[in-house]
C-alpha cells in the first residue's frame with residue numbers, strides 16, 4: 001500500500017509505504033506522526049479507516065488524471081470538427097466513436113484510489129474493501145473540517161462554497 005498525505009504538523013506532502021510501524025517521524029519537520037494501522041490492514045492490505053487522522057470513513061474513486069481525460073476529449077472533438085468541416089461526417093463519427101471507446105476502456109482499467117474525507121490522505125495499491133464506497137457529499141460535510149484549505153482538492157469544496 002502506498003500512502004500520500006500531508007504531515008499533520010508542517011503540512012508537507014509525504015509518501016509512505018512501510019506499514020510495519022506505529023509511528024514515523026516526518027522527514028521534513030522530524031515530529032512524530034502516529035499511524036493508526038490495524039492488524040487487518042497489515043494482514044490484508046485493505047484500508048479500513050484513515051491511518052493518518054483516524055477518520056472512520058474513506059471513499060474510493062478512479063485514480064484518473066482529469067487533465068488527461070479532458071485532453072483526450074478535446075482531441076476527439078477537434079478531429080471530429082475537422083472531419084465535419086470537410087464534410088466527412090461518417091469518418092468524423094467513426095473518429096468520435098473510437099475516442100469514446102478508448103476513453104471508456106481507459107477508465108475501466110484505471111486503478112482505484114482511496115481518499116480520506118477529512119485529511120484527503122490518498123491510498124494506492126491496496127486490496128479492495130467492499131465497505132468503502134464512492135464519494136458522498138453528506139459524509140464529506142460531516143467529516144470535512146471548516147478548514148477550507150484542506151478541502152481545495154475535494155470535489156465537495158466547490159459545492160459548499162455557495163453557502
Ligand SMILES: [Zn+2]
Pocket residue numbers: 007008009010011012026027028029030031
Ligand atoms: Zn512535518
Ligand SMILES: [Zn+2]
Pocket residue numbers: 050051052053054055116117118119120121
Ligand atoms: Zn484522514
